[in-house]
Amino acid sequence: MQQAPTRDADHLAHIDTVRRRFDDAMAAHEVPCVVIASGGVAQRFLDDIAYPFKVNPLFNYWVPLTQHPDSYLIYRRGETPRLLLHAPEDFWHKTPEAPQGAWTEAFEIESHGEADAMEKALSDLEDAVFLGEQPPEALQSRPRNPEGLLNHLHYYRAWKTTYELDCQREANRLGALGHRAAEAGFRDGASEFELHQAFCTACGHTQNDLPYPGIIALNANGSTLHYDRLERETPETHRAFLIDAGAGYAGYASDITRTYSGGDKGFADLIDAVDAMQRELCDLVRPGVSFGELHDQTHRRVARLLADWAFITVSADEAFDSGLTxxxxxxxxxxxxxxxxxxxxxHMGGPDGRRAPPPEAHPHLRTTRELDTDQTLTIEPGVYFIDNLLDPIRDTDEGKAVNWEQVDEFRPFGGVRIEDDIRVTADGHENMTRNAFNKVQAGG
Structure with a gap:
């Protein structure tokens, strides 16, 4: 079991914050008791092999346990939370280890080896609300995942505690180790599959430990935003490498992207230009800034880059206004x-569930909130040469604004994306990712 790289006092303070947030949400929605499932193990169709277990984030919010399926946390407003751990005596699988650490003092912890014992422990919770996927038989008749309660909880999860920030910093450090190993493999001419293996090994992760399937893309594959093939064959030429991969720590994720040139100076210079743009955008992060406005600023900077690099034949302002970016x-x-x-x-406008949807022109924008201290987010601008976005406009009026000769020269490289994990601070930002790379570089 992973333990957070933080002081015991910070971890206990985090649990106290989670309790207060649940107290407020439960009071607002007249919920006296919640049962939060860790999640179950789902079987593959027509098979006796299970899918990899992924913990319910609301369970993980309370406790740093990511490998305890079929367990439950019971919280009655204002009382000590009860942690019911499923710990079967099993010669087929290793029984999860008993939790340790100062954080356990904040819970009443029970271990149950049999499913019947767990059901009995849950059977008297007639006023409980269930939070999770599939409720156990004892809670089948209880309300599950009420929207109002979840909205209230989800809105405040944007503000991270000291404990959470420490976990995210460690996830970034592990991710930086993986990225360094993958870059070295790229320089040595490895395949995408081998680069993925190098990343996991350096992080100390299996595939199932990763917070998301990594994007390991060589050459033109970098133009597919969520590329997931992992080709085993090594390409003849290593022109470019785009790696979007993160590590996990105590359930918290990092999400890091870097792009490398295989030796072409023009593409290396383009990477540097996108990197400089990304740093400028990070410098704009501070409390009170609208993320939607930051997104608009990104498109203005992309337009300027496209004009400076002669990818377009119109001005940066025209490219921005027309949506060509x-x-x-x-x-x-x-x-x-x-x-x-x-x-x-x-996309939340408040704890009451008010929505702040993305603008029609940018439907894929995942955040529209105004930023505040101790929120954490990614900043990940990019410039790509995507066939199915560019080819349809080649012979259109819109296509007349594109310098096709320059674009075609860069298509074999796929594209560039640079992504860091950022914490909003009172007077600006903390770049957790670049700090992690610096720490790894220094041997930390």
Missing amino acids: RRFFPHGLGHFIGLQVHDVGG
Whole structure:
């Protein structure tokens, strides 16, 4: 079991914050008791092999346990939370280890080896609300996942505690180790599959430990935003490498992207230009800034880059006003990050469930909130040469604004994306990712 790299006092303070947030949400929605499931193990169709277990983030919010399926947390407003751990005596599988650490003092912990004993412990909770996927038989008749309660909880998860920030910093450090190993493999001519293996090994992760399937893309494959093939064959030429991969720690995720040139100076210079743009955008992060406005600022900077690099034949202002930049940068600037890679609450206007949807022109923008201190998010601008976005306009009026000779020269490289995990501070931002790379570089 992973233990958070933080002081015991910070971990206990985090649990106290979670309790207060649940107290407020439960009082607002007249919920006296909640039962939060860790999640179950789902079987594959027509098979006796299970899918990898992924913990319910609301369970993980309370406790740093990511490998305890079929367990439950019971919280009655104002009382000590009860943690019911499923710990069967099993010679087929290893029984999860008993939790340790100062954080356990905040819970009444019970271990149950048999499913019947767990059901009995849950059977008297007639006033409980269930939070999770499939409720156990004892709670089948109870309300599950009420929208109002979840909205209230999700809205406040955007603000991270000291404990959570420490976990995210460690996830970034592990991710930086993986990225360094993958870059070295790229320089040595490895295949995508081998690069993925190098990343996991350096992080100390199996495939199932990763917070999301990594994007390991060589050459033109980098133009597919969620590329997931992992080709085993080594390409003849290593022109470019785009790696979007993160690590996990105590359930918290990092989400990091870097792009490398295989030696072409023009593409290396383009990477540097996108990197400089990304740093400028990070410098704009501070409390009170609208993430939607940051996204607009990104498109203005993308337009300027496209003009400076002669990818377009019109001015930067014309490219921005016409929406031409969306052909080269079709995704959002970033998203909240924490217990989930795409953390909840990005489109929320308040704890009452009011929505702040993305603008029609940018439907893929995952966050529209005004930023505040101790929120964490990604900043990930990019410039891509995507065939199915560019080719349809080649012979159109819109296509007359594109310098096709320059674009075609860069298509074999796929594209560039640079992504860091950012914490909003009182006077600006903390770049957890670049700090992690610096720490790894220094041997930490």
